[in-house]
Amino acid sequence: MIGLEIHVQLPTKSKLFCTCPNKTSDDPNSIVCPICLGMPGSKPATNRRALELACIAAKTLHCRPLEKTWFSRKTYFYPDLAKDFQITQFEAPIAINGYLDVDGKRVGISRVHVEEDPARAVHDMAPHQEYSLIDYNRSGVPLIEIVTKPDMNSPAQARDFLRMLLSELRYVGVVVEGEDLKVRADANISIEGGERVEIKNITGLRNLERALEFEERRQLKLEKAHMSVKRETRSFDEEKGVTIASREKEEEQEYGYIFEPDLPVYNLSSIVDKMAKPVTASEKAQEIAKKFNLPESDVRSLILDSKPLGELLEDIAQNVDPSRALRWISSVVKAEHYKHSEVSFSLIKSEIERVIAADSAGKLSDVVVKEAIKRIFETGEAGELTEIEEAEGELEKMISNILETEPNLLEEIRRQPKAINSIVGKIIKQSKGRYDSKKIFEAVQKEVEKRL
Amino acid sequence: MTTSAIHEYIEAVKNGKLQPKEYIEDLLSKLKEQNSKSNIFSNFANMIETSSEGDLQGIPFTVKDNICVRKSLTRAGSKILDGYRPPFDATVVSRMRAAGAIFIGSTNMDEFGFGTFSTNCAFGAPKNPFDSERSCGGSSGGAAAATTVMRHHVALAESTGGSISCPASFCGVVGFTPTYGRVSRYGLIDYANSLDKIGLMSRSVEDIAHVLPIISGKDPKDFTSLAQPELDISDREIKSIAIPEELVDSIPDAKILAMFNESIKKLEELGIESVKVSMPILRFSIPAYYILACAEASTNLAKFCGMRYGKPAREYNRMFNEFFTEVRTENFGTEAKRRIMLGTFARMAGYRDQYYMKALRVRRKIIERFEEVFEEYDLIATPTMPLLPPRFEEIQKMSPATVYALDFLTVPPNLAGIPQISMPMGYIENLPVGIHFLADHWEESKLISVGKIWETQVEHRFPENLGWAL
Numbered sequence: 001m002i003g004l005e006i007h008v009q010l011p012t013k014s015k016l017f018c019t020c021p022n023k024t025s026d027d028p029n030s031i032v033c034p035i036c037l038g039m040p041g042s043k044p045a046t047n048r049r050a051l052e053l054a055c056i057a058a059k060t061l062h063c064r065p066l067e068k069t070w071f072s073r074k075t076y077f078y079p080d081l082a083k084d085f086q087i088t089q090f091e092a093p094i095a096i097n098g099y100l101d102v103d104g105k106r107v108g109i110s111r112v113h114v115e116e117d118p119a120r121a122v123h124d125m126a127p128h129q130e131y132s133l134i135d136y137n138r139s140g141v142p143l144i145e146i147v148t149k150p151d152m153n154s155p156a157q158a159r160d161f162l163r164m165l166l167s168e169l170r171y172v173g174v175v176v177e178g179e180d181l182k183v184r185a186d187a188n189i190s191i192e193g194g195e196r197v198e199i200k201n202i203t204g205l206r207n208l209e210r211a212l213e214f215e216e217r218r219q220l221k222l223e224k225a226h227m228s229v230k231r232e233t234r235s236f237d238e239e240k241g242v243t244i245a246s247r248e249k250e251e252e253q254e255y256g257y258i259f260e261p262d263l264p265v266y267n268l269s270s271i272v273d274k275m276a277k278p279v280t281a282s283e284k285a286q287e288i289a290k291k292f293n294l295p296e297s298d299v300r301s302l303i304l305d306s307k308p309l310g311e312l313l314e315d316i317a318q319n320v321d322p323s324r325a326l327r328w329i330s331s332v333v334k335a336e337h338y339k340h341s342e343v344s345f346s347l348i349k350s351e352i353e354r355v356i357a358a359d360s361a362g363k364l365s366d367v368v369v370k371e372a373i374k375r376i377f378e379t380g381e382a383g384e385l386t387e388i389e390e391a392e393g394e395l396e397k398m399i400s401n402i403l404e405t406e407p408n409l410l411e412e413i414r415r416q417p418k419a420i421n422s423i424v425g426k427i428i429k430q431s432k433g434r435y436d437s438k439k440i441f442e443a444v445q446k447e448v449e450k451r452l
Numbered sequence: 453m454t455t456s457a458i459h460e461y462i463e464a465v466k467n468g469k470l471q472p473k474e475y476i477e478d479l480l481s482k483l484k485e486q487n488s489k490s491n492i493f494s495n496f497a498n499m500i501e502t503s504s505e506g507d508l509q510g511i512p513f514t515v516k517d518n519i520c521v522r523k524s525l526t527r528a529g530s531k532i533l534d535g536y537r538p539p540f541d542a543t544v545v546s547r548m549r550a551a552g553a554i555f556i557g558s559t560n561m562d563e564f565g566f567g568t569f570s571t572n573c574a575f576g577a578p579k580n581p582f583d584s585e586r587s588c589g590g591s592s593g594g595a596a597a598a599t600t601v602m603r604h605h606v607a608l609a610e611s612t613g614g615s616i617s618c619p620a621s622f623c624g625v626v627g628f629t630p631t632y633g634r635v636s637r638y639g640l641i642d643y644a645n646s647l648d649k650i651g652l653m654s655r656s657v658e659d660i661a662h663v664l665p666i667i668s669g670k671d672p673k674d675f676t677s678l679a680q681p682e683l684d685i686s687d688r689e690i691k692s693i694a695i696p697e698e699l700v701d702s703i704p705d706a707k708i709l710a711m712f713n714e715s716i717k718k719l720e721e722l723g724i725e726s727v728k729v730s731m732p733i734l735r736f737s738i739p740a741y742y743i744l745a746c747a748e749a750s751t752n753l754a755k756f757c758g759m760r761y762g763k764p765a766r767e768y769n770r771m772f773n774e775f776f777t778e779v780r781t782e783n784f785g786t787e788a789k790r791r792i793m794l795g796t797f798a799r800m801a802g803y804r805d806q807y808y809m810k811a812l813r814v815r816r817k818i819i820e821r822f823e824e825v826f827e828e829y830d831l832i833a834t835p836t837m838p839l840l841p842p843r844f845e846e847i848q849k850m851s852p853a854t855v856y857a858l859d860f861l862t863v864p865p866n867l868a869g870i871p872q873i874s875m876p877m878g879y880i881e882n883l884p885v886g887i888h889f890l891a892d893h894w895e896e897s898k899l900i901s902v903g904k905i906w907e908t909q910v911e912h913r914f915p916e917n918l919g920w921a922l
Contacts, residue, residue: 041520041639084754256799261645
């Protein structure tokens with residue numbers, strides 16, 4: 001059984017309790033003020049936007065908001081904690097009891113709460129250095145913590161769940177791009193009949209799976225050797241790929257929670273109740289798939305990859321063949337979009353639609369469509385679109401010409417069948433897009449086979 | 453009868469009879485000279501900047517040592533903050549400065565406010581101007597003594613469980629504690645955030661009425677200040693006063709009790725009815741207060757570990773927890789350590805429900821009882837302290853529990869967060885005795901009104917008319 005505690009940073013403009021910008025900087029301790037440094041006399045002032053984003057997350061995860069919510073102080077001594085206590089939520093989180101479905105598997109969510117990120121301790125500034133450094137730029141950045149029920153059965157499932165969770169949260173704007181690498185999680189894992197082991201502070205999706213895989217193997221080995229798994233906290237060594245027992249004491253940590261007396265009790269349930277339930281990526285995919293009769297999983301993976309691409313599909317599919325729209329948007333448009341992330345769809349949407357519409361009418365070869373879409377991202381316009389124009393025997397003639405002028409090509413193909421692609425490429429160029437690449441490929445294959 | 457020193461001062465400045473800069477420089481040199489004996493100040497202002505604008509033109513003000521003053525030594529009476537100069541002014545300090553008042557120094561106090569006699573101050577206890585063998589009260593002892601010795605002056609003080617009223621009473625001045633949340637706490641070095649209130653001390657109620665509106669009001673930097681209704685200090689008719697019998701009956705000093713009964717009689721003669729009420733729940737005030745205050749204090753004091761500010765350890769080559777322990781062991785006083793341990797205990801799993809959570813419920817009940825009484829009566833009155841200012845040698849013999857118990861009159865209103873005023877009630881053996889008026893939440897105007905009435909009944913004694921002046 002696997003359960004996760006997931007920490008993601010919220011994309012607010014400023015930190016959770018002060019007006020310092022919420023951003024990163026290579027210049028340590030450059031984004032700090034008396035509040036996030038915990039200077040005597042400073043007081044927290046809550047960033048309302050962080051609470052709103054947490055509410056959106058809670059709704060997305062089908063959680064029930066609590067009537068009243070408040071902050072608490074969690075006290076422990078550690079150099080990265082500016083006040084030596086963390087402002088977090090204890091008795092009354094933002095919301096409880098939700099779920100997220102991942103490939104037909106339902107994973108329960110116990111709670112969603114907001115808290116401040118501690119500073120970053122840097123332990124390896126130079127080899128053999130006998131001290132650590134603290135960078136408070138991260139101190140006070142808003143986080144949401146999402147706690148799942150122990151509903152996952154394998155490391156792969158945990159990874160898929162976390163990937164889906166991040167994608168869904170990204171879709172509703174609670175998480176930004178790149179969290180797959182930055183997300184921090186604590187994982188609880190136990191094999192049947194064994195004690196629970198907590199692996200603390202795993203960073204990124206990939207490491208989560210690695211840590212859990214290692215830990216699963218370790219526990220199974222112990223079981224096989226008739227040794228019991230100890231209930232303990234471990235940490236994950238990213239370089240070696242192993243989990244290591246922490247030196248912490250085994251008993252439950254004692255945090256001595258009290259109510260945060262500088263902040264009021266919030267009644268967010270009225271806000272959350274009024275808030276329209278955000279349309280999740282899965283729901284949106286379902287809607288689009290049904291409307292245009294498209295395969296739901298393809299639509300969903302497009303939407304989870306990028307919300308704007310999903311919107312483009314929904315827009316364009318009304319006027320063109322929806323399956324062609326899905327095909328081109330999931331392939332060339334997506335690739336170009338990542339290459340030219342600065343280009344806004346609002347400016348080029350009509351051109352993309354023109355190209356896909358012409359393709360839908362069966363007038364264009366794939367070669368022309370690809371080139372046209374690339375041109376749109378580069379220049380804003382698709383330019384003139386060469387239509388399909390086939391002449392009986394023309395392709396075969398072009399192929400024969402090439403094979404005659406370059407007889408060594410046949411030799412090459414005998415040694416390495418893939419070399420056939422170089423002929424295909426030449427024909428694509430010569431035919432100037434008047435033929436579909438598939439047709440060209442078939443013709444080349446036929447002509448080559450005749451001569452081998 | 454006392455006249456408003458502030459009005460007098462401002463008039464003199466306006467008429468050109470008084471130059472604030474010269475006046476204050478002269479005052480400061482006298483205060484500095486005297487401080488080696490009186491120990492009222494923990495730090496003096498580096499520079500005097502006068503301004504000719506605002507309602508408090510050139511009025512000197514002092515600041516309790518736990519309120520941050522930019523670039524000026526602010527130590528909250530603790531060695532652990534030795535050398536600390538805050539990078540910002542507390543909201544109250546910047547509001548005073550904006551009104552034209554002039555910061556002249558920080559006043560000594562019990563470490564972080566932990567005490568009733570200002571004897572838990574790392575920089576020495578301030579001495580009572582009426583008798584230097586005796587305590588000023590606490591924890592704002594320096595603020596009260598400064599108010600006694602200076603005629604034209606306002607003190608910013610702070611009360612968690614009675615730290616304004618007690619020293620005001622022992623030093624024969626007016627101490628005003630506003631409703632919790634009335635005055636921004638931004639820049640106050642926290643003792644117990646849900647109880648801390650910044651207030652004022654001065655020689656007259658008129659001065660309080662003049663300055664209170666300046667420091668009050670919402671501050672976006674302190675969320676607990678945002679719930680307040682607007683401050684109104686216009687005159688109110690006071691018809692009735694309730695006397696909680698459980699509190700008054702517990703006062704052991706017959707002379708104080710007799711003086712209080714006389715005072716109530718005087719008020720009746722002035723047309724204010726008085727009625728004895730029973731408030732048995734108040735006997736739980738002291739334990740509930742000490743649990744909540746210490747629980748919060750123990751989290752507030754966690755940040756003092758020699759890492760980011762204040763006094764560092766002598767050596768760095770060790771694990772962080774050993775380093776923190778060394779700094780804290782060396783620099784916290786005994787009372788601070790006691791309250792950290794007490795407060796940590798009260799919030800630990802297994803004890804939290806029994807102590808911390810229960811104390812919160814008791815506080816709720818006490819607030820409800822106060823509200824019931826204020827539905828029927830305008831004010832509540834008691835003596836401020838159950839004893840005369842004690843001698844330092846007597847204090848040394850008191851156990852912590854004995855000292856905590858002495859706060860039984862001042863703790864209940866502080867726990868409830870209701871406003872209070874302590875004023876001179878009279879003098880016994882040449883030592884001042886205070887009367888304490890309490891009002892419902894946000895009803896500061898009733899305290900100002902009763903204060904103006906009461907002020908006419910007692911001739912205040914200050915060093916000038918005691919035969920010694922600054």
